[in-house]
Amino acid sequence: MVRLARCEVFDPDEVAVAHVWNRTCRRCFLFGDDSVSGKNFDLRKVWIEDLLQHFAAEFGIDLLGFAILSNHFHLILRTRPDVVASWSDEEVAARWCRICPHNRKPDGSPAEPTKPEIRFIAGCPVKLAEIRHRLSSLSWWMRLLCQRVSMRANAEEDESGRFFQDRYKATRLVDEASLLACSAYVDLNLIRAAIAPTLETSDHTSVQRRIKAAQQDVAQSQDATQALKEGPERQTKRPDVFLSPLTIDEASDPIGPDPSPLRDRCSEKGFLAMSLADYLELLD
Template sequence: MTTARKHTVDLNITPYYHCVSRCVRRSYLCGFDEFSGKSYEHRRAWVEQRILLLATIYCIDVCAYAVMSNHYHLVVHVNREKAKDLSDHEVIERWGKIHSLHPLTVRYLSRELMTKSEKRAAQKLVNQWRERLYSLSWMMKDLNMDIAKQANVEDGCTGHFWEGRFKSQALLDEQALLAAMTYVDLNPVRAKIAPTPETSIHTSIKYRLDSMALHQVKPNELFPFSGNEHQEKNQGIPFNFNEYLELLDCVGRQHRDDERGKIDNTMPNIMRRIHTDKNTFLAICSAIEGKRTQWVGSQHQLKQAKAHLKQHRIHGICL
């Protein structure tokens, strides 16, 4: 039975989520179709470019992403406070970048509204768009719909391109966030598509490293690493980027029988900083995409989430 999105995305519990969307057609999202002999690799760039564009429009910060052959992963931070701080004009401008604006809001931007009823109607639209700008469902809809349209035109067909709704997992603490990001950034390595994270194309880790090579330490489209400090307003991912790179290298070097690819191993300092051992963290990374796992966190936090949602049971990964 499908779980209502309101029971899996609750910003009062956590702003961090891991999302996955899978292609429904045998012809793949971005890979090579051996049956038809066609390559769809160019579609990886479609997905990546759309993710980066939406990251500049929505108040949903992209922490990590990886575009695979028949699915993609996203780890995001839903920034409700950022949306609330936007002016009405900023809301309209953001929404209008990829959506058609109502004539009332166009006139509102030009200061042409005269009557109180027009102003109230325009304000109602602005308030609605403001809420949508931090809606994970709306962002995923704008991402998937655009890719589906392009793929259907290219394939000369109609119908569903994606496998129903996107899957989401709530990340209840920093350890869960780190596990999800590590899992996503290492996806091409585990699938034996790339030998190392830095050589995996169409991933967030590759995009961050390429930005550094161009002397742009913090790419504007991605949520930045803020270091070890715990900031009250969540201005960035609460880890040091260099240590995160060491962590990727460490986890990626661990071999598992059910995974094809790996890299060599060194133990990073961050493992001690988050108070977890290597085996526990590897188990979390492996289980992060388990069936029906919608919440990730400690036993105490899972209990708190269950109580908040007034649910007898939730499907989660206990750290």
């Protein structure tokens, strides 16, 4: 049976939520302890997390959840073309230049794009429309994520060829019930695989980051003076700052794109009508 093209399933011009995953070749543990080579590749999980943070800050896509295991990873993504439409031409160009930079800093991070680089994209209507389309595309997110992990892993071991066994898989989540079930599946994945005994010890997962952020909030609330001194900048230090907020309140949340004022994520819209405490109780 012929597989549908991604553009026939997920249109970058409409808001959509998807469960996305990909697996390494032959199911080898190329993100963990590989029994074949006797090597440990846990550092590659950090590579993926770093890329997820970078993409969540620049793409017009919300990162709702993730879990990285020894031979595959899961993501829950929400495309936000409505947020991308609210960005100026210059911002669209600058974001793309930071995703695919022409120059890098000595530490390897993307250098801030120059005015000529921004004008090169912003001044061309055809190129600009294409880039604006890419910024809310699941295919471009996954293409660049898998490509960069593959190239870096192959360079590290002086290998060539395929790193992931196939193109990424994606399932559309059409209602809150399916989104809640998928979130629980992703967040409990390490426990189900007997890799971690609790959510708090589930390394390289979004739920662990949300729990740490909640614990940090409690600790800081006990020291009101320090929290007041740090002010709004305290939010940027949260372990889950690049993740989409969990809770959505349809009665009071603003209507519209609601782009995030932080440079760490796309929007401020949550995706589940429950608090973190209620969600964790459900997982238990």
